[in-house]
Amino acid sequence: xxxxxxxxxxxxxxxxxxxxxxxxxxxxxxxxxxxxxxxxxxxxxxxxxxxxxxxxxxxxxxxxxxxxxxxxxxxxxxxxxxxxxxxxxxxxxxxxxxxxxxxxxxxxxxxxxxxxxxxxxxxxxxxxxxxxxxxxxxxxxxxxxxxxxxxxxxxxxxxxxxxxxxxxxxxxxxxxxxxxxxxxxxxxxxxxxxxxxxxxxxxxxxxxxxxxxxxxxxxxxxxxxxxxxxxxxxxxxxxxxxxxxxxxxxxxxxxxxxxxxxxxxxxxxxxxxxxxxxxxxxxxxxxxxxxxxxxxxxxxxxxxxxxxxxxxxxxxxxxxxxxxxxxxxxxxxxxxxxxxxxxxxxxxxxxxxxxxxxxxxxxxxxxxxxxxxx
Numbered sequence: 001x002x003x004x005x006x007x008x009x010x011x012x013x014x015x016x017x018x019x020x021x022x023x024x025x026x027x028x029x030x031x032x033x034x035x036x037x038x039x040x041x042x043x044x045x046x047x048x049x050x051x052x053x054x055x056x057x058x059x060x061x062x063x064x065x066x067x068x069x070x071x072x073x074x075x076x077x078x079x080x081x082x083x084x085x086x087x088x089x090x091x092x093x094x095x096x097x098x099x100x101x102x103x104x105x106x107x108x109x110x111x112x113x114x115x116x117x118x119x120x121x122x123x124x125x126x127x128x129x130x131x132x133x134x135x136x137x138x139x140x141x142x143x144x145x146x147x148x149x150x151x152x153x154x155x156x157x158x159x160x161x162x163x164x165x166x167x168x169x170x171x172x173x174x175x176x177x178x179x180x181x182x183x184x185x186x187x188x189x190x191x192x193x194x195x196x197x198x199x200x201x202x203x204x205x206x207x208x209x210x211x212x213x214x215x216x217x218x219x220x221x222x223x224x225x226x227x228x229x230x231x232x233x234x235x236x237x238x239x240x241x242x243x244x245x246x247x248x249x250x251x252x253x254x255x256x257x258x259x260x261x262x263x264x265x266x267x268x269x270x271x272x273x274x275x276x277x278x279x280x281x282x283x284x285x286x287x288x289x290x291x292x293x294x295x296x297x298x299x300x301x302x303x304x305x306x307x308x309x310x311x312x313x314x315x316x317x318x319x320x321x322x323x324x325x326x327x328x329x330x331x332x333x334x335x336x337x338x339x340x341x342x343x344x345x346x347x348x349x350x351x352x353x354x355x356x357x358x359x360x361x362x363x364x365x366x367x368x369x370x371x372x373x374x
Contacts, residue, residue: 002281003249011242030225032057037360062093110157128162133181135168162202171209171234209233246336253279264309276320285313287362291352300332302339
């Protein structure tokens with residue numbers, strides 16, 4: 001393998017158990033975007049004994065898990081388009097609902113006596129109502145949610161299994177807006193008959209940051225994503241999380257360049273003296289950020305070494321020290337530890353001006369995932 005990611009499944013399992021113990025609530029494990037680049041199917045299977053439900057972003061992601069044999073409930077976090085309703089029913093996926101058209105279409109399918117309707121265990125389609133308490137990207141506005149919930153109850157083939165909201169600022173130091181959202185959400189729950197504890201057994205609001213740091217957000221279940229993979233979403237670290245991913249690449253080329261010679265496209269790096277360099281078999285075509293050109297570092301031979309010049313689509317060049325005993329075929333670490341040296345995903349995200357979520361989800365398909373068993 002030229003470049004690969006090693007995923008520690010035992011660490012993911014341990015993180016999930018720690019979060020569930022910390023909150024004392026049901027666990028909705030978020031495995032969207034291919035489990036944040038870790039591999040949705042292997043991750044979901046290892047979390048199956050711990051998670052009460054899984055959450056993805058799209059129907060296609062949910063179908064992939066069903067076809068892999070995952071039988072626990074799978075929540076689609078965003079309301080689908082009406083023409084996707086049949087797929088959700090066929091695979092017993094639980095959609096988020098924030099508009100009447102989708103709700104009506106799901107009700108029609110379940111009431112139609114079709115083969116899809118007949119395979120439903122209860123004859124009803126389970127849904128979770130998405131309440132917009134201020135993030136303003138999806139959901140029924142909180143001031144209209146009570147009316148919407150009562151209207152949904154007229155659709156006899158729908159079972160309102162859950163009500164939830166998304167928090168916009170739970171990962172920030174100032175959590176005042178998060179608390180405002182929680183007050184709005186609580187007002188919705190208080191205004192609807194039999195909520196919680198009656199017809200709606202599942203209420204949830206907490207993402208990773210809120211699950212770790214805002215106990216008032218825990219409600220009936222928490223919905224962690226990033227923290228499952230050993231990354232803290234904010235400065236609060238109330239529990240110990242284990243890193244779960246190491247990204248490696250092999251050395252494919254080594255040479256010495258003379259003073260004044262440049263490296264890679266544009267020759268933006270020029271050697272001031274005779275310099276040993278190594279080409280790693282990884283580039284932005286694999287999802288390694290091009291913004292690390294000339295600023296990033298890798299761990300090679302147990303030491304941090306700087307990236308020289310621009311990253312290419314398939315190759316990254318690093319500058320070696322004369323004393324380095326590095327050979328073609330050796331492993332370099334892009335994310336993770338080698339010996340005493342470490343490069344964290346937080347460091348990389350900071351260097352390129354983004355967030356760990358983006359770094360993880362952009363690791364490409366050319367990068368093979370290798371799993372450490374539990």
